[in-house]
Amino acid sequence: MSPELDVAVVGAGMAGLAAATELARAGLDVRVFEAAEQVGGRTASVRVDGYTIDAGAEQLSPRGYRATWELLSRLGIGEHEVPLISSPIAMWRGGRPHAGVADARGLLTGAGLSPLARVDLARFQLWLSRRRGEFDTDDPERTPLGAATVAEFARAYHPDLHDYLLQPVVGTFFGWNTERSAAAVMLSLLLAVGDASGWRTYRGGMDVLARRLAATLDVRTGHRVHQVVSTGQAARLLVGEETVTARAVLLCVPAPVAARLHPGAPEVEADFLRACTFTPALKVSCLLDRPLAPRHGPPPYLLLTPESEDDVLSAIIFDHQKHPDRTPAGAGLLTLMPNAATTARLLDLPDEDVITRLATAAADYVPGLAAATRRTFAHRHPLGLPEATPAALGLRSRFMARRLRPVDYAGDWVMLRPASEGAVRSGALAASRVLSRLRAPLSIPIQARSRRVETA
Known part of the structure; x- marks a missing residue:
């Protein structure tokens, strides 16, 4: 039986949304699963009684955030909104x-x-x-x-x-x-x-970029993934009580969560995941x-x-x-x-x-x-x-040289960069690895898909 999706992305934080955006632009059928009821992960904002509360990330810089500013430009978010x-x-x-x-x-x-x-x-x-x-x-x-x-x-x-x-x-x-x-x-x-x-900072809260990206994607909030299993050339996800199959899965969650969801990871991956505290x-x-x-x-x-x-x-x-x-x-x-x-x-x-x-x-x-x-x-x-410990630093080179497999990863921990830019850059890198493995044509015109965020 053919997989239901080209790519299943687990996690609607900045890494997952950035990766999904690149993959969707390349013409792949991508779906994002998020356990929480809102997107943004650690860049989420909360709105109460006219107050906008940044529950995670607080600011960004005009320097050292190249990937983030490229996304902002692509979405038409100008400096007046930042x-x-x-x-x-x-x-x-x-x-x-x-x-x-x-x-x-x-x-x-x-x-x-x-x-x-x-x-x-x-x-x-x-x-x-x-x-x-x-x-x-x-x-x-x-x-x-x-x-x-x-x-x-x-x-x-x-x-x-x-x-x-x-x-x-x-x-x-x-x-x-x-x-x-x-x-x-x-x-x-x-x-x-x-x-x-x-x-x-973002004028409307630190989750502005996440919400804009999610509005162009197939995002399922309130959908918790319990397990991911590689099946050779594809992968299987247990989402709630349902099983979803995909040609590729990206685990865009913190390293300890990724290790728990995919316990069958090869040693070179598992070692780095354990070191990324x-x-x-x-x-x-x-x-x-x-x-x-x-x-x-x-x-x-x-x-x-x-x-x-x-x-x-x-x-x-x-x-x-x-x-x-x-x-x-x-x-x-x-x-x-x-x-x-x-x-x-x-x-x-x-x-x-x-x-x-x-x-x-x-x-x-x-x-x-x-x-x-x-x-x-x-x-x-x-x-x-x-934490970016010396142990993780010592294992990172081997992890970055890992083989292309049906299950891959993105997150600030991949870059050992505790900032939203680290998440965005890792998402772009993960998308390029998936495209390379699936041999998806990179010349497909950008598709303006405007799918609403669905909740459970």
């Missing part, structure tokens, strides 16, 4: 915020660094600029740093560079423990993205009746609270500073993010306990928080971001 975040990132130290983190002005303002640490920051930046050609986000394993972790790399510099720059930055944006994650990946990303002065992510959204800010300095977009200063929080995001459309007129919105240790302790607790713990900690930085709060929500991602 506006600049004009407020600074600040570091909390000594009882006040210091602006200029991840920005050229940091050398002048200090951005929380002591004078001696600023000298070492300049030395670090000079070293990095001289070695720029040795770092590549597509091949992070090919660097002069080998298996060194972020913490090991930082020991060559003033302790402030770790405590008041690297730890809070990677701890917040990647959810990393600096003792576990590879410096090569971090430095590749820093070089690709550049400073934070050009960072942008993830850190959990947790957020609390506070819907405010007015915009709030820290006591001192200009209102920041993001306030980093290093582990050396706070044993609960990692950061506070002032979403109303990110873009005014995130809230009703005159209102405010905060996102509270715990540090890695706190996340591990709170992840399985009831929402009320999580909210109380984080809101109590945030009140030390944001005066009037309790009185201004209208509603609160907790958002959990047990598999938040890939």
Whole structure:
């Protein structure tokens, strides 16, 4: 019996949607299965009472996001729909915020660094600029740093560079423990993205791109895939209580989920899947009746609270500073993010306990928080971001050289790049592998298929 589909894509996050888009453009019959009731994965947004809450990803950059900007251009999403975040990132130290983190002005303002640490920051930046050609986000394993972790790399510099720059930055944006994650990946990303002065957000929420892509595809939300089995030249999926067959299956889900769904993976794949561990992510959204800010300095977009200063929080995001459309007129919105240790302790607790713990900690930085709060929500991602450990880095080359098979993979973990651009790039790579295997003609005209997103 012939397979029902050319390609079945498991997961409607950015990797799955990007891969499905490329495959559909090539004329293949593609269907996307998503267990959740909405698309976007870790770029999803939630809309409540006129507030737009980014439950996962927070921003993107004009640099280092080439694949994402190409998709945006293809869909006709212009820069006016991806506006600049004009407020600074600040570091909390000594009882006040210091602006200029991840920005050229940091050398002048200090951005929380002591004078001696600023000298070492300049030395670090000079070293990095001289070695720029040795770092590549597509091949992070090919660097002069080998298996060194972020913490090991930082020991060559003033302790402030770790405590008041690297730890809070990677701890917040990647959810990393600096003792576990590879410096090569971090430095590749820093070089690709550049400073934070050009960072942008989506006007309608971080899921804008995901929703636009899904509108052109056959996406089945509320459809959980339980197992994927290769049958030689094709594959079989157990979707709910139904069986679906396809010439190819793309597992566009976190590595631990992919390993569970496809336990028969060859050793070269299974080894890398096991090595690609993830850190959990947790957020609390506070819907405010007015915009709030820290006591001192200009209102920041993001306030980093290093582990050396706070044993609960990692950061506070002032979403109303990110873009005014995130809230009703005159209102405010905060996102509270715990540090890695706190996340591990709170992840399985009831929402009320999580909210109380984080809101109590945030009140030390944001005066009037309790009185201004209208509603609160907790958002959990047990598999938040890939850790990019030295073990995964060491196995990646073999994994990337794997044979073409009916079951393949996409996700930010494939690129060891914990960002939506990593997901998009992996989706494009996975689509090219599927097309190569199926020998689909690449010259078929683009088909303007406009299929509605179906729910269970």
